[in-house]
Amino acid sequence: MPRIVKSTVINAPTDRVWNVLRDFNGHDRWHPAVATSAIERSQPSDKIGCVRRFKLADGGELREQLLALSDLEQSFSYCLLDTPIPLFNYVAHVRLLPVTDGDRTFWHWECRFTTRAGEEARLVDMVGEQIYQAGFDAVRKHLSEAA
């Protein structure tokens, strides 16, 4: 089962980074791959089990379900329900940890999934770079513009 782990350090306190990330319906405001986001059935975006529907910048659509969210641990988990990409059994975890030395944030983003034979390397690279690493860079930019 392929696993992706990406991590970075953001030069801002965890509360500021968490304030951006915790909105499960807010990723269209910072992630370049996401054009629009909506929560189905008008549920609150911090209700466990809610489903977000993304329109991607490339025109694709996907649905993801919130599995866990913790303000105490500053973490959340979600899974893919429908996707145009052959990512199956995809579960991802995001968590923030304080870097006390300098009041910064360590951001850890990982997932596991299954896919068709021969697709692993391409998808590991695509998700790791275009979703996770691009997300790190986008939040870094978003926070510096908001500052």
Place this chain on the structure above:
Amino acid sequence: MARVYVSSVINGRSDRVWARVRDFNGLPNWHPAIGESRIEGGEPADKIGCVRDFRLRNGDRIREKLLGLSDYEMFCTYSILESPMGVENYVATLRLTPVTDGDSTFVEWTAEFDCAPDREAELIASIGGAVFQGGFDALKRAFGG
């Protein structure tokens, strides 16, 4: 129960940082507060349950027992058996996590312990400062930032 949490980022790959800190008998090689260390009974320093007996540069003597060591997850957990610090049930963990965005390492050092209530703030400050952050500062110097 008092808790200390200190974390930092070391400008070196996690396998290189781990190689420097994994030796339970190796504190004098990297931590400026530690003068000398030995493992009791001639046991290997990565045998779970081994005891290190070391001296701080100020002369204090501390005995600590290795409770857990993982090269895969890159953590080391230990307890204090004997020290002049006035702590009970002291368990600490040093943990390394790779930062994939650049070749650096996220390091965390946590401790939990019981002590007299009027000494808690002072102990949290000294353990978190001179011991944990002091160790991280030395690693940062060793790895160039």
